[in-house]
Amino acid sequence: MPVLTRLIPSPVVVDIRPGALDDLGGVLADERISHSGKLAVAVSNGSGARLRERLAPALPGASWYEVGGGTLDDAVRLASDIKAGHYDAVVGLGGGKIIDCAKFAAARVGLPLVAVPTNLAHDGLCSPVATLDNDAGRGSYGVPNPIAVVIDLDVIHEAPARFVRAGIGDAISNISAIADWELANRVNGEKIDGLAAAIARQAGEAVLRHPGGIGDTEFLQVLAEALVLSGIAMSVSGDSRPSSGACHEINHAFDLLFPKRAAAHGEQCGLGAAFAMYLRGAHEESAFMAEVLRRHGLPVLPAEIGFTDDEFVRAVEFAPQTRPGRYTILEHLDLTTDQIKDIYADYVKAIGS
Numbered sequence: 001m002p003v004l005t006r007l008i009p010s011p012v013v014v015d016i017r018p019g020a021l022d023d024l025g026g027v028l029a030d031e032r033i034s035h036s037g038k039l040a041v042a043v044s045n046g047s048g049a050r051l052r053e054r055l056a057p058a059l060p061g062a063s064w065y066e067v068g069g070g071t072l073d074d075a076v077r078l079a080s081d082i083k084a085g086h087y088d089a090v091v092g093l094g095g096g097k098i099i100d101c102a103k104f105a106a107a108r109v110g111l112p113l114v115a116v117p118t119n120l121a122h123d124g125l126c127s128p129v130a131t132l133d134n135d136a137g138r139g140s141y142g143v144p145n146p147i148a149v150v151i152d153l154d155v156i157h158e159a160p161a162r163f164v165r166a167g168i169g170d171a172i173s174n175i176s177a178i179a180d181w182e183l184a185n186r187v188n189g190e191k192i193d194g195l196a197a198a199i200a201r202q203a204g205e206a207v208l209r210h211p212g213g214i215g216d217t218e219f220l221q222v223l224a225e226a227l228v229l230s231g232i233a234m235s236v237s238g239d240s241r242p243s244s245g246a247c248h249e250i251n252h253a254f255d256l257l258f259p260k261r262a263a264a265h266g267e268q269c270g271l272g273a274a275f276a277m278y279l280r281g282a283h284e285e286s287a288f289m290a291e292v293l294r295r296h297g298l299p300v301l302p303a304e305i306g307f308t309d310d311e312f313v314r315a316v317e318f319a320p321q322t323r324p325g326r327y328t329i330l331e332h333l334d335l336t337t338d339q340i341k342d343i344y345a346d347y348v349k350a351i352g353s
Contacts, residue, residue, distance in 0.1 A: 008195075008232070008235070008236055009128070009144075009145050009232075009235040009236070010145060010232050010235065011126065011145060011146050011147055011148050011149050011228075011232075012031055012033065012147050012148055013027055013028075013031050013033070013147070013148035013149065013150070014148075014149050014228055015027055015148070015149070015150045015151070016149075016150075016151040016153065016221060016224045016225060016228070017151075017152075017153060017221075018152065018153045018154045018217060019152060019154060020150050020151060020152040020153070021051070021054075021055065021116070021150065021152040021154075021155060022058075022152075024055065024058065024059070024116070024150055025037065025058045025059050027148070027150065028089070028114065028148065031148065033088065033089050033112060033114065033147055033148060034088035034089050035088065036061060036088055037059065037060065037061030037062070037088075038061045038062075038063075038085070038086065038087045038088050039059060039061065039062040039063070039087055039088060039089055039090070039091050039114075040062070040063055040065060040082040040085055040087045040089075040090045040091070040111075041055075041059070041062045041063065041064050041065065041090075041091040041093055042065050042067050042078055042090065042091065042092050042093065042094070042098055042101060042102040042105065043064060043065070043066055043067065043093045043094055043098065044066070044067060044094035044095060044097070044098045045066055045068075046094065046095070048093040048094030048095075048098055048118060049066065051093060051118070051155070052064055052093075055093075062091070063082075063085060063087070065078055065081055065082065067094075067097075067098050067101050067102075069097060069133075070096070070097025070098070070100055070101060070131075070132060070133055071132055071133045071134065072104075072132040072133065072134040072139065072141075073134075074101050074132075075100070075101040075104035075105050075108075075130070075132055076104075076105075076108070078101055078102070078104075078105040079104070079105035079106075079108035079109050082105060082109060082111075083109050087111060088111070088112075089106075089111055089112045089113070089114055089147065090102050090105060090106035090109075090111050090112070090113050090114070091113075091114045091116055092106075092113060092114070092115050092116065092146075093116045093118070094116075094117075094118050095117070095118060095119055095121065095163070096117070096119075096121050096122055096124050096125070096131075096265075099115050099117060099124065099125055100124060100130040100131050100132055101130070101132065102115075103115075103130040103143045103146070104130040104132060104141055104143060106143070106144075107130075107143040107144055112144075112146075112147035112148075113143075113144070113146045113147060114146060114147060114148040114149075114150065115146040115148070115149045115150070116149075116150045116151075116152075117149075117151060118155050118156070118159060119156065119159035119160070119163035119164060119167075120151075120156055120159070120163065120164050120167035120220070120223055120224055120227055121163040121164070121166045121167050121170075121264065121265065121266060122166060122167055122170040122227070122265050122266050123167075123170050123171065123226075123227040123228075123230035123231050123234075123243055124231070125146075125149060125151075125227055125228070125231065126145065126146055126149050126227065126228045126230075126231030126232060127145075127230070127231035127234050127235070127240075127243075128142060128143055128144060128145050128231070128234060128235045129141065129142060129143065129234070129240065130143045138255065140240075145231070145232070145235050149228055151224045151228075153217055153220050153221060153224070156220050156224070157215075157217070157220070161214055161297070162264065162267075163264070164214045164220070164223070165214060165266070165267070165296055165297050165298050166264040166265060166266030166267050166270075166298075167223055167227055167266055168207055168214075168223060168266065168270070168293070168296050168298060169264075169266035169267055169268075169269050169270025169271070169273070169293060169298050170227070170230075170243075170265060170266035170269050170270070171203060171204055171207040171223060171226040171227055171230060171266075172204050172207055172208050172270055172273060172289060172292065172293065173204070173243070173245075173247040173248070173266075173269040173270055173272065173273035174200045174201060174203055174204030174226075174230055174233075174242065174243050175201060175204040175205065175208065175273065175277075175285075175289070176245055176246065176247045176272075176273035176274075176276045176277050176289075177200065177241070177242060177243050177244050177245035177246075177247060177248070177273075178197050178200055178201045178204075178242065178245075179245070179276075179277070179280060179282070179329075180245030180246055180276070180327070180328040180329055181197060181241055181242065181245065182197075183280070183327070183328070183329060183332060184326075184327040184328070187327065187332060188327055190327065193236060193237040193238075193241075193242075195236055196233045196234070196236040196237035196241070196242045197233075197237075197242055199229050199230075199232060199233040199236065199242070200229070200230055200233035200234075200242035200243050202229070203225070203226035203227075203229040203230050203233070204226065204230075206222050206225070206226050207222060207223055207226045208288075208289065208292055210222050210223075213295070213296065214296065230242070230243045241326075244323075244326075245276065245326075245328045245329075246272065246273075246276035246279070246319065246328035246329050246330045247269045247270075247272035247273035247276050248269055248272070248323075249272070249319035249320060249322050249323050249326070249328060249330060250268065250269075250271070250272030250275070250276070250315055250316060250319045250330075251265060251268035251269045251272055252319070252322035252323065253314075253315040253316070253318045253319040253321075253322055254268050254307070254315050255268075256318070256322060257311075257314065257315055257318060258307070258311070258315075261306060261307070263299070263305035263306070266298075267298060267299055267305055268305070270289075270293050270298050270299070270300075271293075271298075271299050271300055271301070271302070271304075271305070272319075273289060274286050274289045274290045274293060274300050274347075274351070275316070275344070275347055276328070276329055276330075277289055278343070278346075278347045278350065278351075279329045279330070279333060279343060280329045283350055286347070286350065286351070287350055287351055290351040291351075300351055301348065301351075309341075309344065312344065313337060313340045313341050313344060316330070316335075316340050316344075317335070317337055317340055
């Protein structure tokens with residue numbers, strides 16, 4: 001009898017624990033990612049640079065490249081710099097912008113990428129997508145999954161709390177994104193990848209229902225694992241569908257309409273998810289999601305990230321234009337401005353101020 005299976009694109013190494021950075025060189029050598037120790041390490045001038053002094057003695061064969069920001073030009077420049085180095089792998093050490101630049105550069109020169117995030121701001125740390133600023137605003141570029149993800153929870157404890165909170169919003173938004181995917185299946189017959197949906201949903205639920213907070217190592221472990229799983233879910237499905245629905249459309253609308261005032265990605269996605277759940281009539285789920293977001297210090301009302309009610313209504317109305325072809329509760333309801341205002345008013349009453 002034939003055994004039918006499929007290969008799942010995923011990292012060779014996922015090492016999430018306190019002190020994980022102390023064993024980085026050994027892990028990469030043991031897993032045959034870098035026998036020679038010749039690594040191109042991309043760092044920011046912030047958290048990554050501060051770790052360079054600590055890590056450099058354990059990585060004697062590494063070359064260090066400081067990346068100025070998170071633009072396409074930065075990523076292309078990094079690729080050009082490392083191209084002639086004969087490295088085994090590229091290591092992205094820092095926040096999301098640095099890791100996205102390293103992802104793009106590694107793909108461009110044909111090297112595996114090792115992601116070493118210094119915060120848990122969003123699920124891009126293990127996704128097959130690099131999000132980079134360009135002349136047209138911001139673009140998403142397909143790249144291979146990281147071959148390894150190393151997350152030192154001691155380092156995460158030292159990260160600014162707002163960045164970690166943002167990761168909570170991004171993970172929880174998976175629940176709304178899967179509901180949108182299921183809606184698209186019912187209405188339009190869009191095919192659902194059941195494995196990708198299960199991975200993404202359970203990642204979101206694990207964070208939503210965990211009683212701990214950002215000061216707890218156990219909670220950070222669950223959050224880090226959830227963000228890694230979200231990235232793997234996207235690889236399984238071949239696109240961002242498992243983790244991106246109306247919640248992310250609202251986030252993109254904020255970014256495009258108010259580029260100089262936009263909040264953190266995960267903050268906007270969490271708010272968008274709570275409102276999207278209310279839109280689809282899941283009022284109890286929306287209220288519980290808002291309660292959990294509040295407990296972690298995340299926004300559930302636009303005023304909490306500096307936007308007026310009218311600006312939020314404008315963002316919701318514009319949101320479907322950010323992802324043409326994606327069907328979510330926003331496209332399904334096709335609400336007028338006045339209808340959005342009325343439902344938003346009901347949402348505010350339902351979740352309380």
